[in-house]
Amino acid sequence: MLSFAGKDDVSGDDRPDLGEQSVAKAVYVLNGPNLNLLGQREPAIYGHNTLADVEAMCRAAADSAGLPLVFRQTNAEHVMIDWLHEARTEACGIAINPAAFCYHSVPVLDALKMCECPIIEVHISNIHRREAEWRANTILTVAATGMISGLGVHGYTLAVQHIAHLTQRSA
Numbered sequence: 001m002l003s004f005a006g007k008d009d010v011s012g013d014d015r016p017d018l019g020e021q022s023v024a025k026a027v028y029v030l031n032g033p034n035l036n037l038l039g040q041r042e043p044a045i046y047g048h049n050t051l052a053d054v055e056a057m058c059r060a061a062a063d064s065a066g067l068p069l070v071f072r073q074t075n076a077e078h079v080m081i082d083w084l085h086e087a088r089t090e091a092c093g094i095a096i097n098p099a100a101f102c103y104h105s106v107p108v109l110d111a112l113k114m115c116e117c118p119i120i121e122v123h124i125s126n127i128h129r130r131e132a133e134w135r136a137n138t139i140l141t142v143a144a145t146g147m148i149s150g151l152g153v154h155g156y157t158l159a160v161q162h163i164a165h166l167t168q169r170s171a
């Protein structure tokens with residue numbers, strides 16, 4: 001938690017007053033490669049919602065829980081790793097759709113293992129019910145608190161709500 005000095009501080013101490021207003025850590029929703037094109041390809045598998053629609057859904061869920069939201073997408077592995085490093089101190093929980101990073105990225109796995117907050121791995125499609133068996137073989141789930149797969153983009157909302165539930169329980 002970060003805190004800021006209150007306006008009535010007359011102590012002469014200009015350091016932040018830890019007893020006043022506090023800023024909650026954010027729910028981080030991170031998206032991997034190609035998800036910027038959500039809604040434009042393979043609607044039979046991934047639906048018609050765009051990533052902007054998904055962000056709006058996540059923001060509504062985070063707003064109702066009174067939590068800030070950080071929502072991002074990248075096609076670059078090193079960017080995802082930098083965001084996970086940032087999340088170590090700034091996030092109360094991470095919902096990550098790693099997309100194809102989940103099949104090969106040991107660096108993303110290592111970065112997830114460094115995060116102590118709850119981590120929900122989200123897949124829009126049911127990766128166990130796809131055309132190819134390899135799609136089920138995510139290497140990241142061992143670092144996750146839990147995983148949601150096959151519930152469409154609603155899985156993101158559920159992940160944010162679950163992180164909010166865990167955050168409020170531990171407050």
Ligand code: CA2
Binds near residue numbers: 038040124
């Ligand atoms: O179901 C999911 O959310 C996936 O994580 C999506 C990944 C795929 O590699 C995983 O097996 C399951 C990314 C799919 C390719 O990106 C697309 C982006 C927009 C529309 C369709 C596909």
